[in-house]
Amino acid sequence: MSDKTVSAGAYFLGPKSENASWLRSEFQAVLDRWFDWRRALFADDPSPLPEQVRLSPDFLAEREIMAQRVRELTELMAGEVPKYTPRYIGHMVSELSVPALLGHFATLLHNPNNTSRDVARVSGRVEDEAIAMLAGMVGYDPAAAQGHFTSGGTLANFEGVWRARYRMDHCLSLGLCIAERSGEQLDPVASAHMDWSRFSELAAAHDISEAELRAASSVLGNPFEIAARISAASGRDWRGPVLLVPGNKHFSWLKAANVFGLGEEAFWPVALDAQGRLSLPALNATIARAHSEGRPVLAVISVAGTTEAGEIDPVDAVCDRLDEYRQSGLHIWHHVDAAWGGFLCAMLGGDAEDRLEAGARSALKAIRRANSVTLDPHKLGYVPYSCGAFLVRDRDSYANSLFAAPYIDRAAANDRWMMTLEGSRSGAGAAAVWLTGKTLTFGPDRFGRIMAGTIDSRIFFSRALRDGNPLVRLLEPADSNIVCFSLARPGDTLSEANARTARAFAGFVPDPAFSVSRTVLAAENYGEMINTHVAGYDGVVDAPTLVLIRSVFMNPFWENEDFRAALMPEFLARLEAHMN
Numbered sequence: 309m310s311d312k313t314v315s316a317g318a319y320f321l322g323p324k325s326e327n328a329s330w331l332r333s334e335f336q337a338v339l340d341r342w343f344d345w346r347r348a349l350f351a352d353d354p355s356p357l358p359e360q361v362r363l364s365p366d367f368l369a370e371r372e373i374m375a376q377r378v379r380e381l382t383e384l385m386a387g388e389v390p391k392y393t394p395r396y397i398g399h400m401v402s403e404l405s406v407p408a409l410l411g412h413f414a415t416l417l418h419n420p421n422n423t424s425r426d427v428a429r430v431s432g433r434v435e436d437e438a439i440a441m442l443a444g445m446v447g448y449d450p451a452a453a454q455g456h457f458t459s460g461g462t463l464a465n466f467e468g469v470w471r472a473r474y475r476m477d478h479c480l481s482l483g484l485c486i487a488e489r490s491g492e493q494l495d496p497v498a499s500a501h502m503d504w505s506r507f508s509e510l511a512a513a514h515d516i517s518e519a520e521l522r523a524a525s526s527v528l529g530n531p532f533e534i535a536a537r538i539s540a541a542s543g544r545d546w547r548g549p550v551l552l553v554p555g556n557k558h559f560s561w562l563k564a565a566n567v568f569g570l571g572e573e574a575f576w577p578v579a580l581d582a583q584g585r586l587s588l589p590a591l592n593a594t595i596a597r598a599h600s601e602g603r604p605v606l607a608v609i610s611v612a613g614t615t616e617a618g619e620i621d622p623v624d625a626v627c628d629r630l631d632e633y634r635q636s637g638l639h640i641w642h643h644v645d646a647a648w649g650g651f652l653c654a655m656l657g658g659d660a661e662d663r664l665e666a667g668a669r670s671a672l673k674a675i676r677r678a679n680s681v682t683l684d685p686h687k688l689g690y691v692p693y694s695c696g697a698f699l700v701r702d703r704d705s706y707a708n709s710l711f712a713a714p715y716i717d718r719a720a721a722n723d724r725w726m727m728t729l730e731g732s733r734s735g736a737g738a739a740a741v742w743l744t745g746k747t748l749t750f751g752p753d754r755f756g757r758i759m760a761g762t763i764d765s766r767i768f769f770s771r772a773l774r775d776g777n778p779l780v781r782l783l784e785p786a787d788s789n790i791v792c793f794s795l796a797r798p799g800d801t802l803s804e805a806n807a808r809t810a811r812a813f814a815g816f817v818p819d820p821a822f823s824v825s826r827t828v829l830a831a832e833n834y835g836e837m838i839n840t841h842v843a844g845y846d847g848v849v850d851a852p853t854l855v856l857i858r859s860v861f862m863n864p865f866w867e868n869e870d871f872r873a874a875l876m877p878e879f880l881a882r883l884e885a886h887m888n
């Protein structure tokens with residue numbers, strides 16, 4: 309299977325339900341096996357629903373009402389946003405894949421709760437295998453990597469912060485205990501950034517007990533009292549760690565700072581370069597500033613596929629820089645938010661990877677070097693909501709809330725509830741990923757081909773837009789499969805261009821022919837990129853924001869040449885009508 313190039317059309321229902329009869333029979337087969345399973349188990353038990361009950365008038369009347377209500381609901385749903393059609397290029401959602409639908413449905417019927425093997429003895433194993441598949445896709449060693457499925461990218465990002473905080477809290481507690489006992493001055497930055505092997509070495513050398521560590525933990529103890537102790541031991545007011553997030557971040561990161569009680573002040577945005585990606589000089593300067601203020605870096609976040617425009621931060625250069633810190637004993641946690649772009653890793657290692665620009669390719673290849681990563685199967689994985697995934701590269705990095713050294717903190721390995729922020733978790737998303745991995749497989753000629761097709765679609769659409777309307781100003785470069793553009797005449801002010809772009813977008817909103825989205829970039833984060841964009845039409849920057857129409861190319865049928873050739877002229881005509 310994995311050495312054959314994929315026939316993508318076989319894996320989706322098709323915009324006109326072209327694969328309906330096959331899919332119907334597969335759904336039917338899943339249902340039949342579920343019915344049979346129930347009949348065969350405890351086959352000798354008496355039935356509480358004998359035929360005379362099932363055929364009674366009351367019973368039949370109840371069923372009729374249910375059938376009517378089901379019809380009512382499905383008719384209601386016919387008014388739902390039609391996200392399956394290639395005409396939907398609005399947000400990060402599109403057609404679901406057939407394996408994902410079947411995996412989801414087949415598991416839903418058994419209703420496993422992956423919080424514990426007690427209630428998910430098969431589904432828990434399926435989750436482990438699916439996590440290993442995703443780990444292999446991003447380049448982690450599947451045998452060493454750990455992780456679990458979450459309700460989405462937001463929660464997966466929180467899981468990253470939780471782990472980073474766990475390690476930092478342990479290390480800082482140890483540093484505090486040693487300083488208080490020895491009377492030597494505490495260096496919070498050096499202590500907070502030690503790794504687990506140094507932690508074990510120092511804890512043993514100074515014979516620090518778990519009880520002492522617990523009493524010095526700002527997570528387990530009173531954070532205000534611990535802060536006062538750190539201030540006293542370091543001879544400097546302790547202001548806590550900072551979280552470094554590029555200016556292109558998703559707002560889940562602000563939520564994380566809020567939820568983990570860091571305070572918004574501790575959320576330090578790292579400036580972007582003219583391409584809208586994390587700027588390395590800015591990262592260097594921000595880390596240096598934090599350390600000079602005596603504040604450790606809780607984590608550096610880089611983004612592989614930004615929400616706004618799909619840009620991919622230079623993850624490789626960030627890893628190189630953090631390796632240099634590591635050589636001087638400072639281990640800074642690196643989390644890659646690949647909620648959007650993570651599945652593009654499936655292209656790596658085959659011809660498909662040539663569709664990526666060199667920078668994006670190197671960045672995606674470097675995800676394997678990060679401590680932890682967020683993926684969102686419910687985006688480019690074509691899996692139903694809600695399904696995110698959190699992965700770490702090794703067991704030590706998976707440690708979270710139990711206050712014990714990582715090498716003994718492993719009792720929970722089989723019971724996920726200890727390891728996840730969420731409690732009850734459906735196994736359906738994990739199974740959807742598992743079946744995708746077992747059928748499509750996440751290799752470059754298979755799932756990677758579908759991803760390459762989404763990039764081809766973006767390239768086709770961008771060129772056709774630019775050639776079809778002289779006012780189209782593409783936001784460049786585009787690293788993945790999202791097209792953003794504004795509408796400007798040569799010499800326009802940014803306000804004039806913004807007004808025209810906003811007008812065109814407003815025209816698309818009620819138009820059933822195509823769904824697009826809108827994004828607004830603020831000069832505060834995207835200043836350089838906005839200047840370059842406006843300079844492209846000899847315009848004048850007179851506004852603090854850039855309004856863009858945004859189209860997300862993930863629907864696999866945009867790759868079909870006849871199909872897109874038929875749709876594109878219609879899109880251009882609508883654009884022309886809406887902007888005037």
Ligand SMILES: Cc1ncc(COP(=O)(O)O)c(C=O)c1O
Pocket residue numbers: 400459460461462463465558560611613614615645646647648684696
């Ligand atoms: C880069 C990025 N990170 C995180 C998220 C949050 O994901 P979710 O909506 O699944 O919680 C998104 C959602 O669009 C995203 O684009």
